[in-house]
Amino acid sequence: MTRAPSAAGNLPCVWSIKDGAGFLTSDISLALQALLYRKQVNWDFIAHRLRYPDIKTERTGLADLFELLPGCSLRTSGTEVSIRQAWSPWNFVAREQRYRDLRDAANQVLHAVESAVRAWMSVDRSILLELSGGLDSSIVAACLRNCHAHVTCCNLVTPVPGVDEQQYARQVAEQLGVELHAEHLSFDKARFNFTPPPDSVIPAMGPLQYVVDEVMEAAAKHHGATAYYSGGGGDSVFCYLRTAAPSADAWRAHSFGDAITAVRNLASLHQCTFWKAGRLTLSKLRRPPQSPFHQDPTFLAPSSAHVEPEAHPWFAAPMNALPGDRERIFDLAGNQLFESQAARKYRRPLRFPLLTQPVMEACLRAPSWMWIAGGRNRAVARTAFSDRLPPDVLNRQSKATYMSYLGAMYERNKHQIEDFLLSGRLESQGLLDTRAISSFFSRPLPPRDRTFLRMFDLCMVENWVRHQP
Known part of the structure; x- marks a missing residue:
């Protein structure tokens, strides 16, 4: 098998x-x-x-x-x-597999993404496109032009700032010749205690995934959609790295001139001086390879500190692996968690065209420094779809965030969350630091403090185990 x-x-x-x-x-x-x-x-x-x-x-x-x-x-x-x-993804980042030219890479990525979308489009008669207005979902939308299926574009809106991207999503929907439907994530639909999908074998669906799932499921029913399409996974596939790894890769694998260009692109991307970008690159080159194991002991009982990490097969990087290749392949492995996060996939297929095998292989062959060409993130994808996206979307560098929505959700439900965690199965198994949890809930949440997100993660696991024998 x-x-x-x-x-x-x-x-x-x-x-x-x-x-x-x-x-x-x-x-x-x-x-x-x-x-x-x-x-x-x-x-x-x-x-x-x-x-x-x-x-x-x-x-x-x-x-x-x-x-x-x-x-x-x-x-x-x-x-x-x-x-x-x-x-193995490592076979596609080998030196002999790399594209040498940005335009060639863009053409291959364009062909792979279009082919993936069209293959699914041929069997789906009514599509609900989860259109955020960001680059990734907009690229999926661009491939749906002139398709035979009925396409409905839905955009999520929250009661607080941070997520409203309608100005971008509407331009993409207009190119498709369809209306953009705004779907509202209200606070009253948020749940911490809900029944997981019957065939879930790991904790994967948290409070945010639950409310998004409920809203999208209702939209699909209303519009008669037979499948969901999403741009999920685009950041990893399109090598959206936030470190100096791309320029470090260029120094290790390329000529001096190309490496200098990569440092300039890095400086432009992060809006810093050439010299600072150079220092960051040298620092990346000097440091030992980044570990794929990132533990989070926050709010866990000290007795659980002995847990050893279990490796994913894709973590087995070759000895000569470049820093950027390590980072993006480790990210790709993490994207495999997507398949368990949405219960709506059990009622209608949930398509992730950007995570299909041909798209992953085409994108892996583009070296990491090529993805920051011209000082733009995801540059190969932007080049590939440069004549198919509205200029505002093509040139957009900002990204929406659910942080304000999640923060408000936390404040509205903090007492219920505390009781949920301190009276649950994780606590009875001795896995939680109950004193630290109680102390955290007793204090006001400091500005820009994201520690509360850990509570959502703990609630996700607690909810899953509560629904098991």
């Missing part, structure tokens, strides 16, 4: 095999109905998930149940089960 490397199709594969007998399925509910499996929480996984929230692993939140990760192959022989990596 081999699973495609793309998480875009939303078709999971979980398995449990002992002594040569067991099952593989895309839906654990089927195994439960067939009496092949009984649910039991895997508390070792839960401890790992709390400390390393951004790592997708083959272990799941259910005991003796594993996931076949994208790009991996499972083989059984007698009582033996072996897993191997059948596809």
